[in-house]
Amino acid sequence: MQHETSHVNDAHHYDDHAAGVHVVPLQVLAGIFVALLALTYVTVAVTSIDLGSFNLWIALGVATVKGALVVLYFMHLRYDSPFNSIVFITAFVFLFLFLGIVIMDSVAYQPAVYELTPTP
Amino acid sequence: MATTTQTWEPTQSPAAAPDNYLTHTRGITSWIFTLDHKRVGIMFLVSVTICLGLGAFFALTIRTELTHPGPTILTDTTAQLVSKLTLSNTQLTPQQMYNRAFTLHGAVMIFLFVIPAIPSALGNFVLPLQLGAKDVAFPRLNLFSYHLFVIGTVFFLLTLMLGGVDTGWTFYAPYSVETSTAVATAVVGAFILGFGSIFTGLNFLVTVHTLRRRGLTWFQMPLMVWSLYATAIIQLLATPVLAITLVLLLVERLFGVGIFDPALGGDPVLFQHFFWFYSHPAVYIMILPAMGIVSEVISVHSHKHIFGYRMIAYSSIAIALLGFLVWGHHMFVSGQSALAGMVFSALTFSVAIPSAIKVFNWVATMYKGSIAFTTPMIYAMIFIFLFGLGGLTGLFLGALATDIHVHDTSFVVAHFHYQMAGGVLIAFICGVHHWWPKMTGKMYNETAGRIVALVILVGFNLTYFPQFIIGSHGMPRRYFDYEGMLDQIPHLTLYQIISTVGGYMFVGGLIAIPIYLLHSLKKGRPAPDNPWGAATMEWQTSSPPPWDNFTKLPAVTDPYDFDHLKYDETTQGYVTTP
Amino acid sequence: MSETSEQNDAVGHDEHPPWLAHHFDTPDQQAASAKLGMWTFLLTEILFFSGLFCAYAVFRRNHPEIFFDGHHFLNTALGATNTAVLLLSSFTMAWGVRCAQLGQRRGLIVTLTATLLCALVFLGIKYTEYKVKWEHHMVPGQGRIEALFGVQPEGEGTVPGEPAPRGFHPDIEYVVEHLREADQEAGVRVIAESVYQAELEQRAQYLGTFFGIYFCLTGLHAIHVICGIIAITWILRRAVRNEFSPQYFAPVDCVGLYWHLVDLIWIYLFPLLYLIH
């Protein structure tokens, strides 16, 4: 009866799950692992080269690629119900909303802030 | 899906003496460790009411103190009393007691009452029933939420015993970092309560997604469910930020990590951003479920299909999302940049719109209905009255120029009491009356209910309307004494007296409610399954519902189409006519 | 009741195994709920960390120099090793889930054990890193913590009789020396030694901001690792008792998701804290 339920409410995402969970082949997992190690090496390596402010963005970029690999394959999100992806992405949307506005503001009022004064 | 394969107690056939969730198992532990969402709901209901009483105690302390310029009841003698009652040996000054009073009042009311009140108490009871489900998705987690609530409450009581906390419920740094009061326990308490709230939201979200009765589509869900769903979204997205904010405040206070404390190179305005990123959405955690209740009650008790169902449903979601974009309107004079001020002001008005839509829809629903002046209906109308007024005053606060003037005056105090006491508290009471027959299987005394409702309406406006006036004249909030402004603000003392008298009237009314409700448990006439003629699923099961909610799979219908319901003299309730 | 009985036929009794909670009708429904619940929980976890990332971003944006100075005190080699270790643990965890899906009990037990070991190694390395900071009194409010263990507050900023001070009170010589070396490597030319010395001491003080955030971030992450260890042990125990089957392995799946998130967060922490250019 739940199968019928699945069809009428949007829980039908869960059907593919129901139809039999997706088993990721071991080679894929291993491959991802190697890729992750490689990327880690890359970030470390890149920092020694001076690219000005780009270093930060590259580091974050690589981290994001690594994160994506973990999420998509280790966490099966790629094969999971789309709604779970929505949930996960929402988290980042609101994270950036929060960071974005707060940084925007703090940068704007920095001029009024005293020179940093450490513990007296 | 309410019915499944296993274990229907034989007694549960409608014929036999009904075994309901109250009588199903006995003994105190069968409550404390129950996995039944209905019982968890009831436990929350009792707990938050007691907390409400606690908050009210402080409220009255505040009001009585403000009746007259100069120390009124908070004097050195009362201070001695307090120092005896608490574990803190130091003798407080009157103003110190006042500062603790409004802080505890605010913190208790917010964290222990309004936020859990409707979702955790009524929502817990109603949501699965309205979905035709047997329980929430994670009953254990649900119970855990309640236990977290209790633990959090204990921490607040601990705070009380340690002599209270005096930061204001907003915990602004750096004051909260340097004050010598029991900030730590209060913060830990709020942190724990926060997680309770998160888990409730998580539970509801998943329940709505996966436990809807088969055939129940999204747009056949009652609006209460929609609003609880929207609430869950906020609880999940905003509350974790409160949690981390409190953690940081704590480590800042204990070790000095230099994030908020300017003395260590921190940034106090950053704290306000963190705090309000949660605490503005939090006000919609409070009001959305209230709106859900009102949507139900208005339609049912006017025996009239809700007007603009989809608009109301969408506006709930809209409020939930837009609510995240406006937190800076609490910081217009905090030293945040003018740019941010402008953006936040503009966005603030955008949240006013969905609320406006709801209000208009509710009123339109009554058009050509058959309106019964039952207690819930009266409260629903009071809600529209008070929430409308309170919300509209939000426009003064949202507009930059005027907020500069009224910020942190009792104008703001009046605004949010119209919203939280007039909006949420009233809706809460409204819901309690509406579902009381379902929860307890008893009908309460209608006349008592109606009279009390009117007393509350009058008392409420007497309490808070004067605070708008003195506020816009410049009476700051969190002021223990107002001798200094007597020459500046006309009739200040008079307004304060009116406010206090109203406050007592209000409390008087509210205290009466638990009394006649409890009385109905003994003397009240047994409630029919569907006393109001409502079409949502919770009214299709018996009152009170059986352990597994439904003995018979409830029919999926348009939740606001009442034409198939006819009043039946014998049961004095409504029955479906084919 | 006719409808009910008809429902009963819809799903035969035999299909309601013990691990299927009474309020669910089918294993899929239960698994789907668990999954959705877990992902939602991860969402709250991410927002829980968001506050710290926000603080990091704000302070790094406004005082990059402090973060540059600060990262000299972190050991990139160890950080990288830890990253590799966590990645490995993530891999074994994913493998474990796979074993669970396929009902390979021994495989599950082995992979989970491997994951646990990695987790412990991670904590071990983190411990050695923290230890160095501790020895040079570079933990904000360290005096307060020591006081908990009855250590008499000493070092600068302490007033006899008063409780140990909040904030950052490192042993200046060490920090200054370290900064000096870092500058030399970077080839900074010193004009007036006395001025330079004073400046170094200033910079040493400012490091409080960096280490405040560093310990909050890594500390909170470490706490999550510990929670993960507990969760995995619990799963391992159930695996040993052979409680899982290809039909029922949701707990493994969920703990796996949690563990991967812990890894995910570290993936960001590593470059943000260790690899500052």
Added chain:
Amino acid sequence: MSNFLSLMHSIPAAILADGSFWLPPPDSSTAGAVDRVFYLVLIVCAVFFIAVVATMVGFAVMYRRRPGHKSERTATHNTALEITWTVIPCLIVAYIFYAGFSAYMQMQTAPQNSYEILVKARKWDWFFTYPNGHIDSDLHVPVDEPVKLIMSSDDVIHSLFIPAFRVKMDCVPGRYTYAWFRGIKEGTYDLYCTEYCGDSHYDMQANVVVHKSGEFDAWLDNAANFYKDLPPAEAGEVLFTRRCNQCHSNDGSAKTGPTFKGIFGQEHKMRDGSSVKVDENYLRESILDPQAKVRDGYQPVMPTFKGILSDQEIDFLVAYLKSLQ
């Protein structure tokens, strides 16, 4: 619609000149603008509130449940209607935002030639430093001249609020904040602290004195050296009432701090058990470095007056304390 609004918006400020049921008299150059926004919103609220409540009550009466009355089936939604009552409020709030924002901009941008006064907030005192170095606990300003306040705080967040001028701005530790106004009518007004800052938050008030044009400068240099023709003890008394009497009494009554009555020459027990004879040096030290010797039975909450009281002023205070026998 919008010209109806602008009509509301241009309520003649005249009729509100000497305050009203809602607002104190608008005695700064920008107050009028604020008030106009206030009344604009007020009218919008009144209109909508009355409309909503009247309709609700009307329906409640007309369609009350009674024998023979049935609820009629009507449309369950009406797109045209719903769009209308979405768009109209949108337009209205958009206008309110615009009105509020433009007034705000006036309040934000101080004129170039403003007279600058440094404001230091501290639990629970205001210190206003004038260009000539004089520090006063009240805010004195010339009428019809733009005054810019450069504000900061020594301890926690405070907020400077002058209702009559519709001016409010937080004083945040660790940074500067700014506010400006132009008093248009001489007189004395209240200044409150509106950010909760601890025990005596309610008492953190000061006066704003708007001087007739010309008189301000006279006041300033008189204030700067008011003691020109006063005996030291009396000069000390003035300082005492300005700075100390919120915590110290001169008549033996107890306050946050010990009373000064007969203090000179007494033996006092200190927290650390030692005891001190109160002489000139001790008094001086207590004022400049209060935490050095904290008297037994009191909290070490006395702030230092280093940099706030000149040596001469301290001498006056000492003289005054001696005179309190």
